[in-house]
Amino acid sequence: MSRYDAGIAAKIDDLFADWQQGVCPGGQVVVRKGGEIVYENCFGYASVEHRLPITGETVFHVASVSKQVTVMCVLLLQEDGLLNVDDDIRSYVSDMVSFAEPVSVRNLMNNVSGIRDQWELLMLQGVRLDDTITQSDAKDVISTQTELNFPPLTRYMYCNSNFTLLAEIAERVSGKSLNEFARERIFAPLGMAQTCFKDRYWQVIPNGADSYKRVGGELIHAVLNYGTYGATSLHTTATDFMKWMANFKEPVICKRETLSEMFACPTLLDGTKIHYAGGLIVNDPALYQGRPFIGHDGSDAAFRSCTVRFPVEDIDIAIFSNTDTVVIGRAAEKIVDLLLGVERSEVEPQVLPDFYDADFADEDVAGTYYSDGTYALIAQVVGKGDQLYLLEEYGAAPLVQVEGNRYQAGTANYELYLGSTAGFRFGTRCIPLKKWQPDQECEADGLAYAGTYESAELGTAYEVLVEDGALYLSHRRNKKQLLLRTAPDQFIAGVGGSLYGVTLTFARAANQAVSGFRVSTGRAQAVAFAKRN
Structure with a gap:
């Protein structure tokens, strides 16, 4: 195939149609075959x-x-x-x-x-x-x-x-x-x-x-x-x-x-x-x-x-x-x-996750969704009129309903599934989500967690606050984040508008008083924080 194969060049051009919409950002593409x-x-x-x-x-x-x-x-x-x-x-x-x-x-x-x-x-x-x-x-x-x-x-x-x-x-x-x-x-x-x-x-x-x-x-x-x-x-x-x-x-x-x-x-x-x-x-x-x-x-x-x-x-x-x-x-x-010259179907097979609901009926799906498994994920969905938005680092991204409870977040390469059966899908990775509800147990013992926690490895401190019966994680450089309980003494919190959050696992002393926590992200595990007396 020569570099002047116009048919294939046109098909490659079509892959980048979103970079050809008037005055917009785009990119460079170079392909070499056989030198x-x-x-x-x-x-x-x-x-x-x-x-x-x-x-x-x-x-x-x-x-x-x-x-x-x-x-x-x-x-x-x-x-x-x-x-x-x-x-x-x-x-x-x-x-x-x-x-x-x-x-x-x-x-x-x-x-x-x-x-x-x-x-x-x-x-x-x-x-x-x-x-x-x-x-x-x-x-x-x-x-x-x-x-x-x-x-x-x-x-x-x-x-x-x-x-x-x-x-x-x-x-x-x-x-x-x-x-x-x-x-x-x-x-x-x-x-x-x-x-x-x-x-x-x-x-x-x-x-x-x-x-x-x-x-x-x-x-x-x-x-x-x-x-x-x-x-x-x-x-x-x-x-x-x-x-x-x-x-x-x-x-x-x-x-x-x-x-x-x-x-x-x-x-x-x-x-x-x-x-x-x-x-x-x-x-x-x-x-x-x-x-x-x-x-x-x-x-x-x-x-x-x-x-x-x-x-x-x-x-x-x-x-x-x-x-x-x-x-x-x-x-x-x-x-x-x-x-x-490999021909593949333009219609990719739809292998939808278990949390897909084809019979999804209109319901109030706005709220905070979270994972309680290996990945700490938090998605905050808000409604304005008939439009749903996902809160992200740079603002509110409109959610487009694809079908059922399946939504696309703007140009992002992931999907959210909302409602009573909820989840997150990125490529082949599927993670179930739950919709957060106020935790009465947490309201009762929230003061046990409240306090200031310091990390010698990071040289920084966080505060755990109790406000209106809910727990929040606060740092001087970031606004406070809601702490969601996922297990006894374990919580997750959002960070910086990203879907990915942090997991906090609290430790207790011999007298059962909370003595500190370890915080984990996807690539930084179990960083220790001690509770300040």
Whole structure:
């Protein structure tokens, strides 16, 4: 197939129809097959305010796609004989390690270290993701952790702290900033002239795209003030990144053995093989119809990125966007089908969850919904006239009724099922929800929980308040959040407008008085808080 195959190009264009609706944000798409660029296009605007279209020169923040480049910096230092990825990280950053268990550099690369995630720790400190966040902020909160989520190599858990530590190791060993080292050893040799790590939040990125999110009918700025790097903050173009991906096929900047080490998925202590290695997802059978692949997605603010290589078919895809209106991972999968001539039904089979109610009748579904299982989820649904809204970080997103009790939240890639049988679905993940009702038991013993709780690891404090018979969790930087009981001495609370919340498990002393709690998020488990006397 030549790059001028107009029929396939038109079908790929159609996948990005939402980026072609007048003056709106959009993205870059570049596709290569057999070493030849077979499709490239740009859609939408890098700056909606200034009417600056996205071009091939537009530079995007690509979020977690950054991780693979950070890993390569560390592996190049291993090629130089300056470090060994099987060393304990204390050999390089002993001042940033306060936990007892040995963690290797390789554990960081493969997300099996057990270290708590920096973003969720910062969130627990009261930092909001639209605050200015520096590399020092991230390093400081990592270095004060005295416990791990789990012993290394006993579980896989995605963790941004791992790659902040890898960036620090690379800088200390090389004596250069991560951006300087990457430019000398990766970007310049590969001709990636528009690629860099943004390591200060005030840094100007030439041709940089702004980030936009649609809330209801309004287009807003999704603010991103990161000065952190290693886990994120690579800035590049799709054309530049194709040069990086070409190195996976024919290595120029490293030895072929280095790539093999980068792509080598670890085996956990219980014998489980995971599908994450070297800052990349590798051959996860749940993705891309089971085709062998290496790749990674990224998501910060409204920036979205998807980069994937299919080595058997020799296909590379890079999609970078400054908005979340297109599910770009799904678009990448459809592009591969188009290139390979695979026909799939446009109508996906509807395997609806148990909490779907086709006979859903009009009822008062506004209220607070929550999960009481592994995932702490809280969805606040409000009604205004005949319209329902989901309260989110940037405001109220209108809910669109698909059918029965099934609702779509704007352009979000998830569904809510409301009413007496409720739930949340994201892709294949289905989580039942309950609608909160005032807890009379909690009203009776609420004062036992009331007080101030402090964390030595986070250097911050929370208050538990009793108001009008309900319990609330309050922090000086965030408004108070309703505490919902899910089990004896266990509660969940919302955080920052996100659907994902935190779980609090209270501890009691020998006299049964409440003595503290441990708080868990998805990637930061059991952080201890002691009750102040």
